[in-house]
Amino acid sequence: MIKAILTDIEGTTSSIQFVHQVLFPYAAKNLPEFVRQHRGDDAVEAALNEVANQAKLDIDNTEQLIQQLLEWIAEDKKVTPLKALQGLIWDHGYRNGDYQAHIYPDALDALIEWHKQGIALYVYSSGSIHAQKLFFGFNEGGDLQYLFKDYFDTTTGPKREAASYSLIHKAINLAAENILFLSDIREEVDAAAEVGMQTAWVQRDTAALVSDPQHQCVGSFADIQLPS
Ligand SMILES: CSCCC(=O)C(=O)COP(=O)(O)O
Numbered sequence: 001m002i003k004a005i006l007t008d009i010e011g012t013t014s015s016i017q018f019v020h021q022v023l024f025p026y027a028a029k030n031l032p033e034f035v036r037q038h039r040g041d042d043a044v045e046a047a048l049n050e051v052a053n054q055a056k057l058d059i060d061n062t063e064q065l066i067q068q069l070l071e072w073i074a075e076d077k078k079v080t081p082l083k084a085l086q087g088l089i090w091d092h093g094y095r096n097g098d099y100q101a102h103i104y105p106d107a108l109d110a111l112i113e114w115h116k117q118g119i120a121l122y123v124y125s126s127g128s129i130h131a132q133k134l135f136f137g138f139n140e141g142g143d144l145q146y147l148f149k150d151y152f153d154t155t156t157g158p159k160r161e162a163a164s165y166s167l168i169h170k171a172i173n174l175a176a177e178n179i180l181f182l183s184d185i186r187e188e189v190d191a192a193a194e195v196g197m198q199t200a201w202v203q204r205d206t207a208a209l210v211s212d213p214q215h216q217c218v219g220s221f222a223d224i225q226l227p228s
């Protein structure tokens with residue numbers, strides 16, 4: 001019986017285009033000035049220290065750190081310190097009304113319905129937890145934060161590794177088989193299935209669904225069945 005649903009964001013609840021054509025360019029445009037102005041802030045210094053460690057750069061060379069971060073944005077690297085900084089930068093854009101996050105109507109309807117049914121909803125995205133709360137707080141569907149019980153990001157672990165899903169089901173305090181994980185990325189649903197989670201592989205904008213007996217394969221949230 002499904003007691004909780006854990007969902008990915010980009011490509012699953014929401015369009016890849018919004019993330020790649022609105023959020024990433026906004027972060028790339030504003031990151032250099034943001035980093036220069038906020039050197040010394042605890043959260044920014046913590047992220048820059050991680051960048052310097054991972055890329056083997058001099059922590060005092062701000063311009064080199066900025067360059068590295070811009071390269072990671074261009075390559076869509078799911079690197080935790082980049083994700084932390086992106087969240088801080090997007091904060092301003094959301095509050096300033098520069099954009100609202102996208103959600104597919106079928107995802108909005110299903111999430112509201114599951115919430116009404118008392119199913120606990122969780123998010124697992126490569127975006128930082130702060131970025132996820134902004135995403136659902138400043139959303140085309142309104143402030144949707146009330147729908148979600150908790151959020152997980154890459155500080156729990158990479159999304160393509162089974163160990164991350166093991167940590168999540170323990171944190172949620174439910175057996176893996178009572179959790180349904182939704183994602184557009186096959187390697188992510190594979191990793192969740194490896195620890196015993198139920199899975200739905202969400203394949204949007206495709207003429208023909210790829211079938212995989214290990215997962216429910218759906219084109220939209222409207223087709224997701226909750227296994228009993
Ligand atoms: C949550 S805000 C922007 C999403 C993001 O930065 C990202 O990398 C999306 O990754 P996901 O795991 O949601 O596919």
Ligand SMILES: [Mg+2]
Nearest residue numbers: 008010011184
């Ligand atoms: Mg995704």
